[in-house]
Amino acid sequence: MDTILEQAYSPDQFRQVGHQLIDQLATHLAETHSQQEPTVIPWQTPDDALAHWRVDFAQPKLTDPSSLFADIIAHSVKLQHPRYMGHQVSTVAPVAALAGLLPALLNNGMAVYEMGMASNPIERILCEHLAGKIGFGPDAGGLITSGGTLANLTALLTARACAAPGDVWQEGSTSRLAIMVSEEAHYCVDRAARIMGLGEAGIIKIPVDDRYKLRTDLLEARLQQAREAGLTVFAIIGSACSTATGAHDNLTALADFAEQHQLWFHVDAAHGGGAVFSERYRGLLAGIERADSVVIDYHKMLLVPGLATALIYRRQADSYRTFQQQAQYLFADVDADWYNSGKRTFECTKSMICVKVYTLLRLYGEALFTANVDTLYDLGQTFAALVQARPNVELALQPECNIVCFRYVGHQAELPMDRATLNAVNQRIRHELLADGRFYIVQTRLRDDIWLRVSLMNPLTTETDLTALLEMIDLLTD
Numbered sequence: 001m002d003t004i005l006e007q008a009y010s011p012d013q014f015r016q017v018g019h020q021l022i023d024q025l026a027t028h029l030a031e032t033h034s035q036q037e038p039t040v041i042p043w044q045t046p047d048d049a050l051a052h053w054r055v056d057f058a059q060p061k062l063t064d065p066s067s068l069f070a071d072i073i074a075h076s077v078k079l080q081h082p083r084y085m086g087h088q089v090s091t092v093a094p095v096a097a098l099a100g101l102l103p104a105l106l107n108n109g110m111a112v113y114e115m116g117m118a119s120n121p122i123e124r125i126l127c128e129h130l131a132g133k134i135g136f137g138p139d140a141g142g143l144i145t146s147g148g149t150l151a152n153l154t155a156l157l158t159a160r161a162c163a164a165p166g167d168v169w170q171e172g173s174t175s176r177l178a179i180m181v182s183e184e185a186h187y188c189v190d191r192a193a194r195i196m197g198l199g200e201a202g203i204i205k206i207p208v209d210d211r212y213k214l215r216t217d218l219l220e221a222r223l224q225q226a227r228e229a230g231l232t233v234f235a236i237i238g239s240a241c242s243t244a245t246g247a248h249d250n251l252t253a254l255a256d257f258a259e260q261h262q263l264w265f266h267v268d269a270a271h272g273g274g275a276v277f278s279e280r281y282r283g284l285l286a287g288i289e290r291a292d293s294v295v296i297d298y299h300k301m302l303l304v305p306g307l308a309t310a311l312i313y314r315r316q317a318d319s320y321r322t323f324q325q326q327a328q329y330l331f332a333d334v335d336a337d338w339y340n341s342g343k344r345t346f347e348c349t350k351s352m353i354c355v356k357v358y359t360l361l362r363l364y365g366e367a368l369f370t371a372n373v374d375t376l377y378d379l380g381q382t383f384a385a386l387v388q389a390r391p392n393v394e395l396a397l398q399p400e401c402n403i404v405c406f407r408y409v410g411h412q413a414e415l416p417m418d419r420a421t422l423n424a425v426n427q428r429i430r431h432e433l434l435a436d437g438r439f440y441i442v443q444t445r446l447r448d449d450i451w452l453r454v455s456l457m458n459p460l461t462t463e464t465d466l467t468a469l470l471e472m473i474d475l476l477t478d
């Protein structure tokens with residue numbers, strides 16, 4: 001009889017369970033892609049879901065995990081389904097999931113060179129590649145980290161080290177520091193600033209215009225106000241795009257402003273940065289090449305499972321200052337320590353995230369990223385046109401990418417609905433869609449009103465699926 005440890009490490013069991021799991025997942029792909037499986041979200045209340053797993057946990061030990069795997073699949077949202085239109089995470093290219101088995105099993109925690117002899121060079125190559133696509137020069141470089149949230153915090157720490165007065169790392173804060181950012185920016189920027197001790201006053205939120213873009217005409221006055229209030233602004237952040245509406249800030253105007261006032265210019269392109277691979281949509285990012293730092297999630301528009309985020313600096317040397325004020329690398333060889341990637345990232349044990357991205361690029365080239373961005377952003381336009389063609393729904397704004405906010409406005413007999421009724425009806429539509437489960441969309445609040453929101457993340461979604469969603473909303477409001 002094998003010991004429990006021998007069983008746990010058995011290559012034969014791994015092979016057998018692995019084959020079964022791949023078969024299960026391939027069936028899942030086939031059934032969702034063909035929509036033979038109609039459910040996108042098998043909605044359960046949190047209490048019901050908890051009860052289900054409590055019962056499961058109390059069961060006798062499994063002899064084979066395939067029933068468990070099947071149960072997890074059955075109780076999860078099916079992003080591979082063309083009617084998945086919910087949150088902004090990629091519909092994973094299946095081979096990227098397979099590549100993810102390598103870091104999972106090899107577990108080379110790549111912070112120091114020897115523990116990442118494959119992954120540290122691969123990560124460097126990917127960062128140089130992305131830097132080139134952004135339009136940065138030869139001094140650029142960066143790192144890959146666990147998500148846009150952590151990447152934005154990392155970038156703002158670098159910004160503070162490079163662009164704020166004093167030595168906060170050594171001495172703590174001696175002046176009242178502040179950043180400027182759109183009121184529509186992702187909440188993680190606000191969180192990062194608070195973690196850094198900037199407080200409420202240190203987050204200068206600039207209002208947006210009617211297209212939900214940061215109002216650059218207000219920047220000068222807000223900076224003066226901040227200075228008069230004793231704040232030292234050290235960075236400005238552009239959103240490309242903002243999360244709720246998919247609106248892209250005017251990065252060129254922000255770059256001009258940052259340059260004029262010697263502020264660090266950070267671009268949060270977690271979602272929209274993938275458009276560097278698109279000739280058709282690259283114009284949305286004009287000015288990104290003038291940023292000091294840029295965040296791009298591979299796990300949103302670039303088909304990779306989460307978390308996989310690039311943080312690219314215009315001057316790679318800056319990245320060595322994030323976690324140490326003394327710029328010991330600045331005057332030495334900038335490349336000196338590129339292979340010990342942990343010096344520049346939060347993670348100590350860091351997964352070989354880059355392997356998943358690299359595999360896609362080696363197998364399909366950039367053309368895969370281009371096709372995904374173009375297809376999904378085109379679908380955003382298609383959906384907007386469908387909404388505009390129907391009298392009972394309206395757009396919040398003309399979409400710039402694959403995020404579209406819209407709402408039901410009532411049919412003839414109901415018009416016009418007052419604001420409270422509109423909000424209540426749209427909230428009800430979203431709840432009923434969730435309970436039904438054949439589509440998955442989300443909702444958002446814009447200027448205190450409820451809007452339905454789709455992020456079209458699955459390139460297998462077609463116009464037929466989009467029309468079917470609007471027809472379903474007709475049924476729910478009949």
Ligand SMILES: *Cc1c(COP(=O)(O)O)cnc(C)c1O
Pocket residue numbers: 088146147148149150186188239240241242243268269270271297307309
């Ligand atoms: C998704 C997103 C984030 C957060 O990134 P995570 O990878 O989810 O941590 C930050 N900013 C923007 C603009 C985003 O779209």
